[in-house]
Amino acid sequence: MSEPPARTPHVETHCPYCALQCGTRLSGDRDMGVTVRPAEFPTNRGRLCQKGWTAPDVLAAADRLTVPLVRAPDGNLTETTWDRALDTVAGRLRELRTRYGPDTVAAFGGGGLTNEKAYLLGKFARLALGTSQIDYNGRFCMASAAAAGKAAFGVDRGLPFPVTDLAAADTVLLAGANVAETMPPLMQHLDTAELIVIDPRHTPTAQRAKLHLQPAPGTDLALALGLLHITVVDGLTDAEYIRRRTHGFASAVRQAMAWWPERVEAVTGVPASTQRAAARMLAAARNAYILTGRGVEQNSQGTDTAAAFINLALALGLPGSGHGGYGCLTGQGNGQGGREHGQKADQLPGYRSLTDPEARAHVAGVWGVPPESLPGPGRTAYELLDSLGRDQGPRALLIFGSNPVVSAPNAAHVAERLASLDLLVVADFVPSETARTADVVLPVTQWAEEEGTLTSLEGRVLRRRALLTPPPHVRTDLEVLHGLAVRLGEPPHRYPTAPRDVFDELRAASRGGPADYSGINYRRLDAGEALHWPCPATEPAHPGTPRLFLERFTHPDGRARFAEVDHRGPAEAVSAAYPLHATTGRVLAHYQSGAQTRRVAELHGAAPEPLISVHPDTAARAGVAGRALARVTSARGSMTARIQLDPTMRPDTLFIPFHFPGDGSANLFTNPALDPRSGMPEFKLSAVRLEPLPEATP
Known part of the structure; x- marks a missing residue:
């Protein structure tokens, strides 16, 4: 009797890239190769992006490090x-x-x-x-939104609700987020919503929007203040929610009153009529969400900008309401x-502050050391x-x-x-x-090749x-x-x-903290339970908290805080020497620094080099033609790439992806000016000039 055919090994796991953490099923081995299939997981619902489909290719990278x-x-x-x-x-x-x-x-x-x-x-x-x-x-990546969220709500969790809640949205405002390229499977949860997109570029996400607000780089805070101004003046706020669940509304409004639509238009370039249309769309929706991404946060005023969008969400009565909310679209896989x-x-651990004596004592006790032995920040x-x-x-x-x-x-x-x-x-x-x-x-x-846990953008372990x-x-x-x-x-x-032993210790160290994992263990995760933190250790077992803030926020009094913020402009202004804005971001085929995705033939073939996206009129003034080599220079340095003419670009703005090394590295010109609260650098805005280069330049 013949032997039955050997079963192909397989595991249920998650994509190694973004924080959406799409469910995947891997099968195969090193000899026969590894294949991936999407799982019917809530965030991706049987879909993967190009990066997810090709993720196994990195496992066989020709230059894999194998010895010290x-x-x-x-x-x-x-x-x-x-x-x-x-x-x-x-x-x-x-x-x-x-x-x-x-x-x-x-x-x-x-x-x-x-x-x-x-x-x-x-x-x-x-x-x-x-x-x-x-x-x-x-x-x-996420530091500015984290600081703003903690100040407003008492805790920072990227999405304080499951991704699947977005499917019930009537209107979603995406500020500085191009999810059609950075998190493609997320777009299926937005299929039925009317999208308002705030982005200086007419991205693939903006192309799907009912309303696209295209502000000058570095002016998102002024735009958010203007939207709050309209919401208040036009009587669109949720007065009962503000009275019952928040503090600080009057101070926030006092700042916003200085940002009437016409002033905002003069600063941002967004027409006053478009601002009013956006505010009314949000207010008229039965279920509205405001989501921010790196475009809002990667600025020297990123925390204040995220806080201003949180102010808008609070004024509309969205967070913790059960009919909408605010969230930050966390980027990296964990x-x-x-x-x-x-x-x-x-x-x-547990999202505790290193300067909190009680937190230091708790963690030091788990580690078996005196609290005073722990260094400070x-x-x-x-x-x-x-x-x-x-x-x-x-x-x-x-x-x-x-x-x-x-x-x-x-x-x-x-x-x-x-x-x-x-x-x-x-x-x-x-x-x-x-x-x-x-x-x-x-x-x-x-x-x-490894076991462990990760926490998705919705706080699910x-x-x-x-x-x-x-x-x-x-x-x-x-x-x-x-x-x-x-x-x-x-x-x-x-x-x-x-990893299981480390996680059990992590559980103990996080117990009682804002991000309490003490009730989560490998047994429950392996049984398929959907466990969002906080999930304290209780009897019977705590079910986890997929939706935060439904009854109270996590400040001691249970109320959210409006932030008193005002627009102050970018750290670096354009000048005669550097007359253009340059902003950076991702493209569909690549991830982060590109160390993994540039090693995948299909992804490298889709985007083999950086391209400078520029309006044709701007290119003509600089003396550069489409597909020609050009140099982008700031006060810090220069990078070289080919020109991609794009008539949807603002004439004052260039876009360059940041996934590439060497002379094509966008971060050769980016500004390290820091947000004073989060420590976030100003990646999204640099004053630059654009110059032609001879074709012989490498």
């Missing part, structure tokens, strides 16, 4: 053993700490790390390294969980990168899950600071532009499951942190290497 590398005296990275690599790192870290103090070493994490990795990295930095110098690349469990400069992401190698700044940096040589603003300067370090260590699975500059490179597992066994000499990030911690004198039990 150490830079030799001749300047080349050479293969070595794990023991030598970890001994080298630990030895240099000990030397630097002994000579200069604990803050001479630093760690930099990422919004794509699992909850377990983010948690253990924060613990490792504060205990094994003893440093206050830790932050992560999520500071470049952008939500990544900012909850301790890899931010000012936070402890350190520098935010760009401040940390800018301080590298300087007096009083770190001399060593460990990077997990980030590629700041491409993704950080003022990128040439950041590359110089990284080069000035005594020690740069990068843990990655492909040789990113940052990894190529490192002194030690540690090969770690990819998404389909999800299981990542492994299909493949890692290559022989590849380790998990948890194993790397364990190996370094032990070499630095920490007890081995303090740094578990099993």
Whole structure:
């Protein structure tokens, strides 16, 4: 009797890219290859975008990192053993700490790390390294909306409601969000809604809109104030909701009264009639939502701008009403969980404040150390990168899950600071532009080779499951942190290497915090329960909280706070030398710094190089033709790319995607001016000039 055919291994997991975390089913192995199919998961409902369909291709990247590398005296990275690599790192870290103090070493994490990795990295930095110098690349993504949401509602969760609630919306305002390219499966939840899109570009999302407001870059705050002005003056507010559920309305309105529609039009370029139409569409809807994205937040006034859109939502009575709401469209795959469990400069697990004595005592108790031994808050992401190698700044940096040589603003300067370090260590699975500059490179597992959890933009905790066994000499990030911690004198039990054990400790550390995961465990997740935080440990088991704020906000008095904000303009104005605005963003085929997607043939073929989108009249004035090479220059630096003529662009604005390295890196010209509350750089607005280049220029 013949043997039955072997079953193809398969797992139910999630896409490795954005925070929508589409459900997927992986099958196959290394020999036969891995295939992906969309799952009937609530966020994607059986659909995937181009990146999701091609995600398995990265698993077989030709230049996959499979052995540790150490830079030799001749300047080349050479293969070595794990023991030598970890001994080298630990030895240099000990030397630097002994000579200069604990803050001479630093760690930099990422919004794509699992909850377990983010948690253990924060613990490792504060205990094994003893440093206050830790932050992560999520500071470049969601920090402004997070700060505004926490101030308004008492807690920050990207969407305080499930994505599926959007399907019941009559009207949705998307401010600075191009979800048709950045989160394509989300668009199916907006099919029946009338869209209002605020974006300087006529994006694919704006093409679907009933109303497109096209403000000058850097003027979104003035526009939000104007919409609140119209809402109040035209009697469109929900007075009972404001009276019963909020504080601070009068102060917010006092600022908005100075922004009448005609003044807003003069500043933003959005016609007064269009402003009024937008306000009336929102007010007339039975179910209305206001969603903000990076276009609103990546500015030096990003927190105030997000707060102004929250003010508008509160004035209309939307958040926690059951018939609409406000949300931030978190970007990175674990952008939500990544900012909850301790890899931010000012936070402890459970979204606790590092300066809160009770929070410090609780987490220190879980870790088995005195509260006073925990360092205080350190520098935010760009401040940390800018301080590298300087007096009083770190001399060593460990990077997990980030590629700041491409993704950080003022990128040439950041590359110089990284080069000035005594020690740069990068843990990655492909040789990113940052990894190529490192002194030690540690090969770690990819998404389909590891277990763990992530938290989607709607606060739902999800299981990542492994299909493949890692290559022989590849380790998990948890194993790397364990190996370094032990070499630095920490007890081995303090740094578990099993994700389930790390998650159980995370649960205890988060207990009682704003992001309480204590009632969530792998058993419940593996059984398919939909568990949104907060989910405290209770008997009977807590069902999780898919919808926040239905009864009260999380401030002690249960009320939301209006913010008193005013438009102050961008950090950098156009001038005779730099007469144009440049804004950056994503394109459909690529993700973040492109380290993964540029290695996928189909995605690279769809978008093989950066393009400068420019209005034909603007191009003609600059003396550049379509498909010709051109240079974009700011006060900080220049990048080179080909021209893409686009008659829908504002004549005063250029658009360049940020996924590309080298001379095509948009972040060579971006502005590191920071939002004073969130530490967010002003990615979305730089004053630049456009110049032609001869075709021979590489």
